[in-house]
Amino acid sequence: MELTHIKYFLEVARTEHVTQSAKNLCIVQPALTHAIHRLEDELGVKLFKTSGRNVKLTEAGDYFYKKVKPLYEDIEALPARLRAKSDKQAITVSVKVLAASSFVANAIILYKKQSPALRFYLVQKEESSLYDICVQTYSNYRPQENPDEETFVCSENIYLAVPNTAQYKKRDSISLHELGDTNFIGLYGSKQLHKICDDYCERIGFNSHVVFESDNALVVKDAIASGLGVGFWPEFSWGKVNNRKIRLLKITDAEFKRDIVITLRRVKQDNSHIEGFYKFLVGMLKRASRRQHQPVTAKER
Template identity: 60%
Template sequence: MELTQLKYFLEVARTEHVTQSAKNLCIVQPALTQAIHKLEDELGVALFKTAGRNIKLTESGKFFYDKLQPLYESMMALPDQLRATADQQNNNVKLNVLAASTLITHAVIEYKQDNSEMNVDLVQNEETNVFDICVRTYSTYRPELDNTNSDETFIYSEKIYLAVPNTAQYKKTESISLFDLKDEKFIKLYGSKQYRKICNELCNRIGFHPNVTFESDNAAAIKEAVAAGIGVSFWPELSWGKMDHKKIKLLEITNTEFKRDLVISLRRNKQDNSKTEQFYNFLTKYIHQKSRKHG
């Protein structure tokens, strides 16, 4: 059975008039009659019977029409449904945020203000490779160790400072060696595996072992704890936001280059990646703008 044959059958069954159906289908009547006969031969049953000068559906024809009509309509609707699905996929971005979650969340919120139709599906899963865009961090990014199979990668090197109470002890200090803080209490971020690993790696690189006495899973809580004199903490300059607390001072660490690389990877997973690429470009531009303001 060919799709054209089914289309012809449905039209003749609807009108029960070959001549009128041929006009509606914009074909000659002999061609329509031949197509109906061929379909009947293939099915092995008569679909129509003569009734005077007209034709009527046989019982088999009625059964075939009742079963075929909804199937044919569903098939005809498929192209529009496929296009709608493609549009929906294009408007959906799966964003895996493994670093700088506060910064990236603010970027998503700002983007959606002007792009309300965009659905950003935020996930945080180090084990998954199912994403359109992924945000990660390394002490030093090396492409040869990248297993994300990304089509495009953006890298921003973010300086890490030491946040200390703005007290007389640090009033005239702009930079510091970590070894001057061997007896100081350190506050660390709990729950951010990648960032904490980087801080540990940087400390191990110079042989420094911080005395961690308090952990928090919230950057704002760490800020308040440092301001209260509970301890000191490593502070990434951009992703945690500009230090706006008068009771806190940021010191440059002199022992080694204390920084991390924020890496945003783009995958072109869809037939139409235009919206994903648009959001990716916004993210990279957003980080550049924030870094200029911060500087």
């Protein structure tokens, strides 16, 4: 069996949708379907069955999934483990980043200045269970008790970022239904935030017209500032906006917010370096939240 085919199988099993899986894997759908069929032929069993527009694992497929998923994750983790093993003096912190990636990257850069020997291994795969610290987001987080984990939760509003033009200049809030076919601009790759915003929009019966996405938050800021469109903007975790060019408006249709959740896993004999970065990251998030909620002076306006 080829590792690529295993990877494709796991992705389809996760999404239960061939078209979406092909998009996530950046391959064409026929190539994905062919790979799955080759794997089924080699194993001699059907792994999926059709269920409406989706696919579901067969009994054999479910058994195969449970057996092969941990093996595949171990193989994927081998390069990082080998790199850590090759330098016994180096200490590696595995960080799973599913939200606030720019914020986490800045925190790592700052922390490495005081701990240059520390190595960071970043993971952005939602299904991966190999991490020391995980940063993710929910619309309404419900804590789960786990004696081996410590969790910090911080809530932030999701605003509508708009160009600071005459149309919006004197506005502090807005209903999305006022926007009509206004172009939306978003940050490509922030799947969890996309889902939260899509769910809120679906609840109020609004369909955002997305015309452009970038994997760079600065590009998104510049595009909104130049008047190319508007976009959903987390209150503080994406960094400051230029108040001269962009306004953040409160959305009145519903309570648009998200919870940023940072989880520390204590699974190693010595967790001191991991805990050190966890506390540093939590401290940065707390300070960013406090700054955002401080009263704005006349000079800052």
